[in-house]
Amino acid sequence: MTEVAARPLSDPITEKLLESLVALAAEVCVLRDRVAQLEASTDGTQPPDSAESAERFVMAVFGGMATMAAKAGADA
Amino acid sequence: MTDNSLSLTPVQDAQTASYQNFIGAFRKLWAGPIYRELRHQAAALPDQSAEGYDLYEDQLARLPIHQLFGWLEHNLQLMKYRGAHGVVPMVEQQRQALEHALMQPVPEDMLTLTDTMPLPGYYERTDFHHHPGGLREDPLAGIIYRTSASGAGGVVGRAGLHRLFASLVNRDRSFERVLDIGCGFGRSTLAFADCGTDTEVLGIDLSAGCLQLAAHLGVKTPQSGRHSYLQADGTSVPLADASFDLVTSTMLLHELPADATRAMTSETFRLLRAGGEVAHLDFLPPENNFLRALFFGHSDRNAEPHMRDLAAMDLRAEFEKAGFTDVSITPFDETGGSNSDGWRLPWVVIRARKPQ
Numbered sequence: 001m002t003e004v005a006a007r008p009l010s011d012p013i014t015e016k017l018l019e020s021l022v023a024l025a026a027e028v029c030v031l032r033d034r035v036a037q038l039e040a041s042t043d044g045t046q047p048p049d050s051a052e053s054a055e056r057f058v059m060a061v062f063g064g065m066a067t068m069a070a071k072a073g074a075d076a
Numbered sequence: 077m078t079d080n081s082l083s084l085t086p087v088q089d090a091q092t093a094s095y096q097n098f099i100g101a102f103r104k105l106w107a108g109p110i111y112r113e114l115r116h117q118a119a120a121l122p123d124q125s126a127e128g129y130d131l132y133e134d135q136l137a138r139l140p141i142h143q144l145f146g147w148l149e150h151n152l153q154l155m156k157y158r159g160a161h162g163v164v165p166m167v168e169q170q171r172q173a174l175e176h177a178l179m180q181p182v183p184e185d186m187l188t189l190t191d192t193m194p195l196p197g198y199y200e201r202t203d204f205h206h207h208p209g210g211l212r213e214d215p216l217a218g219i220i221y222r223t224s225a226s227g228a229g230g231v232v233g234r235a236g237l238h239r240l241f242a243s244l245v246n247r248d249r250s251f252e253r254v255l256d257i258g259c260g261f262g263r264s265t266l267a268f269a270d271c272g273t274d275t276e277v278l279g280i281d282l283s284a285g286c287l288q289l290a291a292h293l294g295v296k297t298p299q300s301g302r303h304s305y306l307q308a309d310g311t312s313v314p315l316a317d318a319s320f321d322l323v324t325s326t327m328l329l330h331e332l333p334a335d336a337t338r339a340m341t342s343e344t345f346r347l348l349r350a351g352g353e354v355a356h357l358d359f360l361p362p363e364n365n366f367l368r369a370l371f372f373g374h375s376d377r378n379a380e381p382h383m384r385d386l387a388a389m390d391l392r393a394e395f396e397k398a399g400f401t402d403v404s405i406t407p408f409d410e411t412g413g414s415n416s417d418g419w420r421l422p423w424v425v426i427r428a429r430k431p432q
Contacts, residue, residue, distance in 0.1 A: 009143045019151065023160070026098045030161065033094035054097035058105055065105070065144060066113035 029057055084177050084292055086163075086170050086223055095161030096227050099152055106148045111419040114141045118366045125365075132365045133372075145370075150377040153206050156224060163224045164208055167216055174216055178288050187291040189284050189307045196309060198333050198382065199282055206379050211283035218289035222261045237410050238267035241326060244408070244425065245355045246271040251322035255280065255347060257310035257340065258328030262290030262303070268324065269299035278320075280308040311339035313347060321352040329358040329426070330375075334385040341398045348430040354400065356426040357408060361387045371422060391426060400428035 009015040033050050040047035088096075121135045136142050157164050167174065195212060203210045207224070211217040242264070245251075250272045256265045259279030269277045281287050287305040294303055308314060310325070323344045329337055344354050361371040375383035395403045408423040 009147055010140075015147065018147065022102070022151065022155075026095055026155065026159065026161075029098040030091050030094040033090065033097075037090065050094055051097045051100065054094070054101040055104065058098065058101040062102065062105060063109065066109045066141065 025058075025061055029054055032057060084174065084219060084289060086167050086174060086219065088166065092161040092163075092166045095159065096156070096163075099156050099159070100227065102148065103152055106145065106152065107418040107420075110141065110145055110148070112417065114139070114145050115366060117141055126363065129365055129368065133369045136366070136369050146373055146377055149374065153378060156227075157206055157208060157220075163220055163227075167220050167223065171216060174219055178215060178219070178285075178292065180292070182288075182291040182295055186294065186304050187287060188305070189287065193282075193307060193309065195282055196311075196336065198336065202331075202381060203379055204331055211286055215285050215288070217283060218261045218286035221286065222289060236412060238263045238326060239270070240410065240412055241355075241357045241408070241425070242267035242271050245322070245324065245353075245427075249353075251275060251353075253320045254278070254322045254324060255313070255320045257281075257313075257323065257325040257344075258331070259286075259290060259305065261286045262294055262305070264324070264326040265290065265303050265305070266294060266297060266299055268322075269303040275302060277303045279303065279305045280310060280313065281305070282307070282309060311336055311343055313343055315347060317346050318349040318352075320347050321349050323348055323352070323354045324356065326357045327359075329356055330380060330383045330386045332385070333382050334389055337386065337389065338394060338398075341394055341400075345398045345400060345430060350430055351432045352430045354395075354426075354428050354430075358386065358424060358426060359383065359421050360391075360405065360424045362422050367422065370419065374421070395426075395428045399430065401431050402429040403427070 009018065033047075033053060036053065037047045117139055118136055121132060123131050123135075156162055199210070200212060205224075207217070207221060209217070211221060214220070245268075251268075252272070252274050254268050254275060254277040256268060256277055256279040259265045259281050260283070262279055265277050265279035269275055279287070279290060281290075284307055287307055291305050294300060294305075297303075310328070332340065341354075348354065359371070361368045371387070372384060375381060391405060392403045404425075404427045406425050406427075408425045410420070410423050
């Protein structure tokens with residue numbers, strides 16, 4: 001079995017933090033969906049579309065990554 | 077008696093669905109806004125000439141946003157397969173039922189497997205696309221591959237891709253006997269079988285798990301009876317000379333080392349009738365330094381080491397050396413004209429003809 005190494009982020013601590021943050025956000029996304037389903041069930045309504053909810057969530061939490069990276073590049 | 081009523085599609089629980097939607101959403105952010113910002117910053121790098129490529133690649137690698145882009149490309153793929161609610165844990169929970177469904181018989185003439193065929197070294201060494209364990213031994217490898225390809229930004233399962241390619245190849249001429257090398261779980265095979273009511277397609281692949289799945293999925297299709305599957309290596313196909321009038325592959329060449337591509341090209345020539353054609357859908361790096369660097373980066377980050385081998389080959393010369401004429405390499409728009417401004421792989425169609 002061969003695993004081709006990815007080019008990591010320059011800073012290993014940042015890389016580890018990002019890995020944890022994305023994993024945590026994924027779990028939050030799962031839980032948000034679960035809550036939305038339970039609420040919809042209680043209210044007798046249709047739960048929101050999971051894919052659309054995920055897009056809004058990811059954009060809200062991580063959408064600034066591009067501009068953050070641009071600033072980091074400018075500061076370096 | 078064939079029993080294809082058993083499901084070969086894993087039941088996706090709510091948690092896995094939410095998790096995979098998260099990955100799909102993140103891939104949209106990665107391929108869209110993050111890619112466009114990277115492109116914007118990369119445009120300011122000093123040496124954009126072909127001669128200065130190595131320096132350019134080094135400078136690009138230093139950009140924080142390039143590091144972020146690469147990290148996401150690599151890690152979202154790993155999460156899709158092996159994350160907390162990835163495809164692999166989901167399939168593992170249903171292994172017994174899925175294996176039972178897959179082991180049901182299919183019509184005898186639809187599937188031929190062999191347990192004596194040696195697998196090539198490159199195939200045993202690489203977990204392509206980070207597919208855990210590759211497509212080699214696990215009987216459910218095809219089901220895992222299909223599930224992964226069909227969701228969260230998968231390419232192979234993209235609706236319409238295979239039909240677009242098959243339609244293009246059949247635009248000016250129809251083919252009766254088609255060999256589909258590296259057919260996987262049969263998407264491309266079915267697309268070619270769909271091109272003509274007289275068309276018969278043989279799909280070959282190294283993966284027994286993929287071929288079993290392809291045969292099962294094909295049993296109840298309208299094309300049933302006109303497509304079948306054989307476990308074989310495209311560099312040495314156990315069939316007579318001049319058996320086909322089209323040999324095709326979809327996303328295969330970039331998985332092969334150069335010597336295997338050469339051997340397959342010669343074998344293709346042998347298998348074609350005079351006047352027959354070969355058509356491959358694959359990826360080649362653009363001339364543009366930025367897109368070229370992302371292409372090679374994808375090769376490294378997505379466990380597809382032989383993309384570099386394919387890029388280094390003079391394909392036109394290789395095909396002509398094997399005896400082919402009318403060699404063409406043209407871009408292919410896999411989106412069907414959606415004019416996406418996001419990151420996409422550089423698709424090409426490679427075609428050639430065996431002289432009359």
